[in-house]
Amino acid sequence: MLLEQIQSPADVKKLSRAELQTLVDECRQALLQKLEAHGGHNGPNLGVVEMTVALHYVFDSPRDNLIWDVSHQSYVHKMLTGRQQAFTDPAHYDDVSGYTNPHESEHDYFSIGHTSTSLSLASGFIKAREVLHKSGNIIAVIGDGSLSGGMAYEGLNTIADENQNAIVIVNDNENSIAPNPHGGLYTALRTLRESNGQASDNLFKALGYEYHYLEAGNDLEQLIDLFETVKDTDRPVLLHVHTEKGHGYEPAVANHEKFHAGGPIDLKAGLYYADEQPHAATYSDFMQKYLFDKMQADEAIVTVSSGTPQIIFTPAQRQQLGSHFIDVGIAEEEAVAMTSAMAKYGAKPVYPVFATFLQRTFDQVAHDLALNNNPATFLVYLAGVYGMNDESHLGLFDVQFLSHIPNMVYLAPTNQEELQAMSDWAIDQTDHPVAIRVPATELISTGVADDTDYSQLNRNQVVHQGSQVAIFGVGEMLTRAQAVAAELAKAGIDATVINPRYLTGLDEALLADLPTKHQVVVTLEDGFVEGGYGQMVASALGTADVKVKNYGLTKEFHDRYDAEGLLTQNGMAVEQIVNDIKELMNN
Amino acid sequence: MLLEQIQSPADVKKLSRAELQTLVDECRQALLQKLEAHGGHNGPNLGVVEMTVALHYVFDSPRDNLIWDVSHQSYVHKMLTGRQQAFTDPAHYDDVSGYTNPHESEHDYFSIGHTSTSLSLASGFIKAREVLHKSGNIIAVIGDGSLSGGMAYEGLNTIADENQNAIVIVNDNENSIAPNPHGGLYTALRTLRESNGQASDNLFKALGYEYHYLEAGNDLEQLIDLFETVKDTDRPVLLHVHTEKGHGYEPAVANHEKFHAGGPIDLKAGLYYADEQPHAATYSDFMQKYLFDKMQADEAIVTVSSGTPQIIFTPAQRQQLGSHFIDVGIAEEEAVAMTSAMAKYGAKPVYPVFATFLQRTFDQVAHDLALNNNPATFLVYLAGVYGMNDESHLGLFDVQFLSHIPNMVYLAPTNQEELQAMSDWAIDQTDHPVAIRVPATELISTGVADDTDYSQLNRNQVVHQGSQVAIFGVGEMLTRAQAVAAELAKAGIDATVINPRYLTGLDEALLADLPTKHQVVVTLEDGFVEGGYGQMVASALGTADVKVKNYGLTKEFHDRYDAEGLLTQNGMAVEQIVNDIKELMNN
Known part of the structure; x- marks a missing residue:
């Protein structure tokens, strides 16, 4: 196997053109085998096998710098830069992350x-190369939906005006995660594709780029020729390369959205193994049905997505919703400001979004939405320790970036009925922007409708009234608070358990009363403790005669962690909390 | 005076073309008179007088919706929508804000x-109009540097693909606050201007817009004709209108950057009155000289600006710095990621930025910079209560959005020598991304060089060691902490005063020792108390036998406040704090 002999890009350069094609085939085969066992970003990597081999054949990494956008498509790059074992040997599959990682290789520059x-x-590399008098090609590979993000345009703008070597590769696979993306950029790309790069109004030429189009973006020979043409250029060039997402694996070609990411894959069946098994009901399942039904009954509701429509609706549902569903592509800032304006105009916008991507809109939430106090609804998915566990996709600081913005109401439901009642209130009210932290754990249903009036802000729910000890359980940590209380009960301590529900304000009356019956207050949350909910409680009780202990995670980019393990590391196993409380009560 | 009879846009429509020109002249005259007395966004408003009169003559606000980007150029719009008195009667100058404001008028939709x-x-308006089956033109006016921001491109993208009425007006005044802006977009605009809109590669046509160019953007008649042509269009159109920034006031035309904003203006002299008077030394003055000198000695340093170069250097200094200074235009996300990459490559990037704009880069700080732990240096201007005091430009939540990001080091100097020592350390070290909160108050110099080793993170400075009471003074609040201590001393209480210096972590050893000698700890900070520095202290001391009281501001969009008044409202006058402390000591 050729691939197993590739220790660095130098080994790629030694191969004949025929061997290079064999290497392409082996890389794709290794990729499929790992995806079958492991999953990952399937379509994006399958689509750039030829491009990656050609890049490493023509350019000289790391003298030449390859920067991969998102870096979710860097698997083949990893194979060719000393990490093939992580793709050819199942025992080493977990040796590498799913993104570029400077800790793994000198060929990777950023954890992103x-x-x-x-x-x-x-x-930034271009400017630093200039002032430090260095040389080498600087190459950025962007596409697969990334070019719709405003930041990409800011970067395009800056590079275009540097009169020096810069190679931008637009990997145009016709997708923005979901196919048929909305937006002027996709019009421009399509027009260029359909004219073989000859369209009269060329966005990239307008910005100042030397522009090259390659229709056959999965043809190794043509890629090599193109890259050799522009290697060591002295100006900004843009290569518009038309690739096929999922190339070489028919089910991924036939269904770009489904096979964007996920797995493990049953390669023969063309399905994820998970599809073939029943799964426990989730809050996502519930919200999908709930929101679709609610939209049928109220045409003022519009659901907005920023390139991740699969969070909330199936392709069939989206089609049925017509103009009431809009996917703006990967453009989170646009999505947030758009919801603010829709709400101002009188519509009822709902924006389902992963917590890690909502952080991209801090200013839009603060300035365009909250300052204007417009009643948009956000559904925040995968916040907290049970969300995504890669250091680049953490949901551990949603409270930090969302809760301290004035006018925002951030709600943390703890069961299906609360989620429904909060959503009904949020969507129909006209007083506040509201975000709802949709739990990432298995669905809990009480079977009893929640008739709370959520317009009475910041009222906590006392789940159990006890004395001596009070335990706040934020969102998914409520069950842990209850487990701690159950253990304490065995020791004769009847602890109060509180579901705060609101993460943007405190229940002042409840807090004022707490010290009269309790000597210890603990708060449990599954994000960073610093800047979180618990510290608000500690501050409010700072001059009261009560001990307050805040539990949460250390402020770090925790990476590929096990949720229960991380909680235990942070002293949040039930037994640890129980012991702490007993000790605090004895001091 | 015609202007004084304008009670609403309906009154504009009744005027003859000759009267409209008179109205233009009166508006500009009123504008100049107010700018002389009051200052504001000078050049931007002078440049759009004709456009604004034409818009209100042709369109029917508020049936037709005018959305002003930034809305710093909305003064004439305010004159024509029932608020002329705020421009014609000096006694009413403060009746209106400097931006659109829905609390002032139904013709304003957003506080921005x-x-x-x-x-x-x-x-968002376009989508809401569609689903609610409403009608009316939706018009957005953008330019004066705003079009370089990535979010503008996201919006352009979305609108281009809506097959319905939308009128985008690009107010092209050749500026991005500073003249001669960098970037491909400005290449594209210039090429279009120079070809009278006929250039072969048209960025806007590529995205899908019907495009119109108007060279004479300060010609009332031509503006009216253009707007009448596109009124009630059924598709997205883009009007590229070439205006002159500062039109009608020669000094503002001659010096776009200086007269972008500021004042009051000595109209005759063509200067700001402030220029004619000596001013007390500021930290900004110090940093201007310090950084320029340091850059002369170290060619690895690159200073990056995102459209606000005047924060740090004069035009002459920038020219002298050559490639070591880059203004990427209004594109904060670009600036932050660029600094991360420059630092990774081995250069020493410095990014001076206003706190209110740094909030636009939460994700870039977290994901592109801090996750990669690259040693870029940010100089954060106008954070805290002494910064900008408009609700749309607050610097009151910098700790909230910056301090809780892992790996970041956020420093709050309290005098010139600390600022210098912190800056020297930050720029030359290679371990962390560092932000420095440059004080907005008058310069304090101790006259003694600060030889602290800032690589020893999170060590607080004990300014005075006392007992019973410990007072933390964050940044500019240190002088207040000292004033409180002085008052307490009169009552025989010898309070400890602490300068935390680091806002991204606590001095654990100091905190562990505090309760042994103190019964009351107070923290003073000049931003929101919720999610701030003090709450970290309250949490750390939550189980200790000590009372902790956190002082700071309520979480609100405080608007056009007086700093001392707001501090007093929040119980932060020295006397209030002293009284609180005495009371806490007696309980």
């Missing part, structure tokens, strides 16, 4: 995972 | 002040 940043990063 | 958001807001 959000889209649209590669051009800005490349612009 | 950051750039590049109008197109996204317009896209």
